[in-house]
Every structure is written in structure tokens, then in C-alpha cells.
Amino acid sequence: MTAGEDFKELYDDYLRKVETQLECIVKDKHPESMYAPFHYLITGGGKRIRPVLAMICAGAVGGNPDDALDCGVAIELLHNFTLVHDDIMDRSPLRRNRQTVHEKWNEASAILTGDVMIGFAYNLLPNSKQHARSDEIYKTFTRGLIEVCEGQAYDMDFNEKKDVSLIDYLNMIDKKTAKLLETAAMIGGTIGMGSNEELNSLQTYANCLGIAFQVQDDLLDLTAEQAELGKRIGQDLFEGKKTFLIIKAIEKAKDENDKNLLNEFVNNNGLMNENQLPQMIDLFTRLNVFDDAVSFADSYFNKAKNSLANLKENQYTQMLHWLVDTLDKRKK
Amino acid sequence: MTAGEDFKELYDDYLRKVETQLECIVKDKHPESMYAPFHYLITGGGKRIRPVLAMICAGAVGGNPDDALDCGVAIELLHNFTLVHDDIMDRSPLRRNRQTVHEKWNEASAILTGDVMIGFAYNLLPNSKQHARSDEIYKTFTRGLIEVCEGQAYDMDFNEKKDVSLIDYLNMIDKKTAKLLETAAMIGGTIGMGSNEELNSLQTYANCLGIAFQVQDDLLDLTAEQAELGKRIGQDLFEGKKTFLIIKAIEKAKDENDKNLLNEFVNNNGLMNENQLPQMIDLFTRLNVFDDAVSFADSYFNKAKNSLANLKENQYTQMLHWLVDTLDKRKK
Numbered sequence: 180m181t182a183g184e185d186f187k188e189l190y191d192d193y194l195r196k197v198e199t200q201l202e203c204i205v206k207d208k209h210p211e212s213m214y215a216p217f218h219y220l221i222t223g224g225g226k227r228i229r230p231v232l233a234m235i236c237a238g239a240v241g242g243n244p245d246d247a248l249d250c251g252v253a254i255e256l257l258h259n260f261t262l263v264h265d266d267i268m269d270r271s272p273l274r275r276n277r278q279t280v281h282e283k284w285n286e287a288s289a290i291l292t293g294d295v296m297i298g299f300a301y302n303l304l305p306n307s308k309q310h311a312r313s314d315e316i317y318k319t320f321t322r323g324l325i326e327v328c329e330g331q332a333y334d335m336d337f338n339e340k341k342d343v344s345l346i347d348y349l350n351m352i353d354k355k356t357a358k359l360l361e362t363a364a365m366i367g368g369t370i371g372m373g374s375n376e377e378l379n380s381l382q383t384y385a386n387c388l389g390i391a392f393q394v395q396d397d398l399l400d401l402t403a404e405q406a407e408l409g410k411r412i413g414q415d416l417f418e419g420k421k422t423f424l425i426i427k428a429i430e431k432a433k434d435e436n437d438k439n440l441l442n443e444f445v446n447n448n449g450l451m452n453e454n455q456l457p458q459m460i461d462l463f464t465r466l467n468v469f470d471d472a473v474s475f476a477d478s479y480f481n482k483a484k485n486s487l488a489n490l491k492e493n494q495y496t497q498m499l500h501w502l503v504d505t506l507d508k509r510k511k
Numbered sequence: 512m513t514a515g516e517d518f519k520e521l522y523d524d525y526l527r528k529v530e531t532q533l534e535c536i537v538k539d540k541h542p543e544s545m546y547a548p549f550h551y552l553i554t555g556g557g558k559r560i561r562p563v564l565a566m567i568c569a570g571a572v573g574g575n576p577d578d579a580l581d582c583g584v585a586i587e588l589l590h591n592f593t594l595v596h597d598d599i600m601d602r603s604p605l606r607r608n609r610q611t612v613h614e615k616w617n618e619a620s621a622i623l624t625g626d627v628m629i630g631f632a633y634n635l636l637p638n639s640k641q642h643a644r645s646d647e648i649y650k651t652f653t654r655g656l657i658e659v660c661e662g663q664a665y666d667m668d669f670n671e672k673k674d675v676s677l678i679d680y681l682n683m684i685d686k687k688t689a690k691l692l693e694t695a696a697m698i699g700g701t702i703g704m705g706s707n708e709e710l711n712s713l714q715t716y717a718n719c720l721g722i723a724f725q726v727q728d729d730l731l732d733l734t735a736e737q738a739e740l741g742k743r744i745g746q747d748l749f750e751g752k753k754t755f756l757i758i759k760a761i762e763k764a765k766d767e768n769d770k771n772l773l774n775e776f777v778n779n780n781g782l783m784n785e786n787q788l789p790q791m792i793d794l795f796t797r798l799n800v801f802d803d804a805v806s807f808a809d810s811y812f813n814k815a816k817n818s819l820a821n822l823k824e825n826q827y828t829q830m831l832h833w834l835v836d837t838l839d840k841r842k843k
Contacts (some may be wrong), residue, residue, distance in 0.1 A: 210665050210668055212667060212668050214659065231661060234517075260626075267618075268618070268622060290596050290600060290622060291660050294592075294596060294626075294629075294656075295624075295661070297629055297656065297666075298660065299657065302650075307639035307645065310764075313639065314639050315641065317649070318638075321633045322630075323629055324629065324630040325625075325631065325634075328545065328626045328627035329542060329545065332542045332545035332620075332623050332627075333542050334617045335544060397690055
């Protein structure tokens, strides 16, 4: 058995613990109009990377991963709160191959389900009798909540903004995507009683992982199989999202036809029809922006690995390396 | 100068402190698409009864009211979070004589503004170094957040539910309206280091005040002047809200015409046109449901006062009595 397979088993073991907690978190709760969508949303599967990351990071600084399970679940709830509200704002019909909450129920249920989820998340954080560093955990968690909202607000702003730069984009995904991974890593490290230096390393690790992950996600919107993606191919482009690919293409386009297609995309807030999808894919291919995205993601995956050099090696720091490699493989 | 005037001055003094904090809470924050509506929402005036109540309750158990200011502001933010999200769900165009956030900006801004407000609220609660009972404060606050969402979900359910009983209604307003007043009173009392018995009394006080307040609000929807109300007369009825008046009228109606009008209201989820408003007011008058609402509110205002008997009298417990009388006067 290789080391890689070992960690897959451990990952799945943690994932099962997370799933078990999520499964019963709103059991028998009323009103159903709020708690049925809550249950539906959090039992829709997924990688559960945030809670598992919190657990691994507790281990990486010498703590017990199981001690970070509750906090990990809290962060998974916070993540799901963002999903259900973002889906309303983006008018997305599908998420992980299933109807979104506002489609299956209605918008009021989707708003309330997200809202109450924040409360359930806070209830899972340890109090000062349960953990010596509970204040720090609350603070990190709340910062995560605030910044993830800011990230989504910037993302919404991009719908109106015609000239989104790569710097604007990176600032946005730093908050919208990377922040909750950072929150998970730092809270896991705090639960495991990591030093400030260790927490800094874990934060950098998670931040770089998050940035790489989002650029990869932008890529997968066009390169993945629909079933694997859980939503329609090119959804980001139909929604008019200013993804890494679009921003890079605008930066690089010289040909008038290419510029026109990109201008149309910007001015119409997205592709105008199905026919424009293959045209845009062709444009991205000719301008090499798919390769740019792969290289960019790779450089951040490498930065993530490098940041681990400051941690004393153990099986959990090895697992953090393995996690980078595993996520990196998504795009191939 | 009478005692009553004294307390008005003290109330306004606390209110000014709350306003000062609210005024600068998101100063110079970005993105503007989220923080401009945040600022607009929380500087729209209002009685600020929740934060002031927290301050008075800290004093009522022998603590310093100023120590409860931050927590009070946190609860005011939590209250404003509920307002901005409820207004989306209710599609309300006006709040306190001004456009609602989703009307003035858009729905995404309104959702995000409410979301991020929860984070700012948690940031105002004391940590374990700042207050010996911080765990209790967090717990009470989070329970408030969860229950106020449940209350709104029940209220939404009532739009579909044809047979809402008075018990259903009381359970709903207990969570939707009374809960945050309870949260304010209990956190204020905890900040002031009140005993369990004192906290129980304050909780009962605030709960009864909240119930009375909501029934009175249902009444004011039809009896207040538009300018005073800050929204159009009969808004609740046009939205199809199952208010105290409607529920009581359905309970009491015997006449076929009355029953038909009420059935139409229920089946159409609200009044069908402007002409039905005077018809409904006439029906309420004939069935005495306005008087029922006044008596009901009065009985809860009295319960609120009675619950104070267990507290050692001081100027703040006197102020709690005065507060009941002041709110009671709203309907006259």
C-alpha cells in the first residue's frame, strides 16, 4: 500500500465523521420549511475539504484531529451558508447535480436556511471552559464570516464592472474562496495548540490552496464532464462571471474578432447564446489561457507545499502535501 | 420635573450612545455595495429599544449600564439583519419612511448586508478576558439568532397555512418579536452579573413586553397615521399577514358576509384591492377585535410589570416600569 492510498483512507475516515455529524444536526427540528432545506443542503455530499482540513491541521501541529471535528463542521456550515445565499444571488438552478434550495423550495426558505445555519455554526465552537483558546477561535471564525461576505460582494460588483483586473480578481477570490480554507486551517491549528509561526504557515498553505483551487474551478467550468461538475458546462460564462480565463483573455486578445466577442461578453453580462460557447472555448485555446490557468494554479499549489517547510514533519504534514497533489490532479 | 421626564432623558442619553456607535461601525469599509446599505440601514433611526433595554437591565441588577452598550449594539445589528432579510421575503418597499435596501440597491446587496451584519454583531460581544460570563453571552446571543430565524420561518409558513390559530400566532411572535428583546434583557442582565433568578425575571419581562408590542404593532398597522408608521396603512393586510386582528376576527365571525370577506383574504393571501381595506376595518370594528387587541396587549404589559417584583428596586427597575407605560401609550 502506498502512502497516497493511506491518506485517502484517512481522508475518507474524517469525511465519514463529518458526514455523521451533518446528518443529525437538525434532526426533528421545526419549522420544516427552514430545516428541511437545511438538511437537504448539508447532506448533498461534496469533498468536505474545509472540515477535513481543520482536522488535519490540528494533527499537523501535534494535536488530536478529532478535537477539531466540531469546529470543522461549524466551518462546513458556514461554507454551506455561503453556497445557498450565493445561489440565490447568481440565480443558479443546480448545485452538485441537484436543484438549488431556492429552486426546490423558494427564496425565503433559502435566505432563512442560510441565516440560521450561521447560528448552528457558532453553537459548535468551543466555549472558554472547553478550550483555552476559544476567544481566538471565535475571532478567526467571525473574521471568516465577514470576509467571505466581502468576497461575494466584490464578485457581485464584477457583474457591473467592465474592467476587472487580475489584481481585483485575486483580491476577490482571496476573500470568497481562500478565506474559509484559511479559517479552517487556522482554527484546526489553534485547536491543536499550534504556535503563531505554525498558524502562519498553515494560513499561507490554506490561502495558496484556495487561490489555486478557485483558478482550477474556473478552468473546470469548461473542461470537466457535466456529471462530474454537477452543473452545466460553461455555467460561469453564461452567468457572465469574470473568471481567470476571461480576464486573461481580455488581457491578451489582439485580434479584432476576439476583442469583439470579449466585449460582447462584458457588455451583455455573459454569453448571449449557446453558439458563443464553442467560439469562446476556441478563443481561450488560441490565446493559451487554459495553459495560463494551469500554470497559475500550479504555482500556488507549489507555494502551498513550500509553506509547510516551517512545520515539524509528521503524518499530518505529509497528508497536507498529499492533499495538494490530490487537488492538483482534478484538472488533468 | 416628574420621574417620567427623568427617564425620557436617560433613555435619550442611552439612545445617543447607541446612535454614536452605529454611526461609525462601518466607516471607510469596502466594498461599498455591501457597506453603504449597511450604513443606510443602521442609521435610519428607530427607538433602539433592544440596546437601550440591555443597558437598563444591566443597571437593574446592579451593574453599570454603559458596560452593556457594545452588546446592546450587537443585538441592534442582529435586529437590523432580520429587518433587511424580512423585507426581501415580504417584498416590502418601505421601512421607517424610507426605501428598503433591496429596493434602493438590489436583492444581492440586501442579502449580503444582512449576512455580514451578523459577523459585526459577534465581534461586539465580549471575550472571556473582557467578561467573566462571556460564554453565557455568546450562547444567549446565538439562541436569539436561531430562534428569530425560526420565528420568521413560521411567519412565512402562515402565508400558505389557512388555519392559523392564536396559539400558532403566539408561538410565532414569541420567536420573531419577543426573542430579541429577551436576548437584550438577558445579556444586559448577564453583563451586570445578575443572578439566575434576576435573569429569569428580566426574561419574562422582555418576553411579555415583546408579545404586547407585537399585538400593538398589528393594531397600529390600521390605527396609526401613515407618517408615524413609516409604511402604508394596512400594509400587513395587503401582504396577507395573519395578524392578531385577522385571527381573532376569523375566530369570532358569524355573519356570512364577514366570513366571505375573511375567506377571500385567506384564499387570496391578502386584500385584493384598496376597497377591501375599509370593509375589513368595518368588520374588525363590529367584531370588537380592536378592543380585544388592546386588552390582550394590556394584559401582557401588566405581566411584564409584575415580573419586576422579584428584582430589588432601583432607578433602573423604575425605568423598566416607565418603559412599559411609554410603549403602552403608543396605541392611544
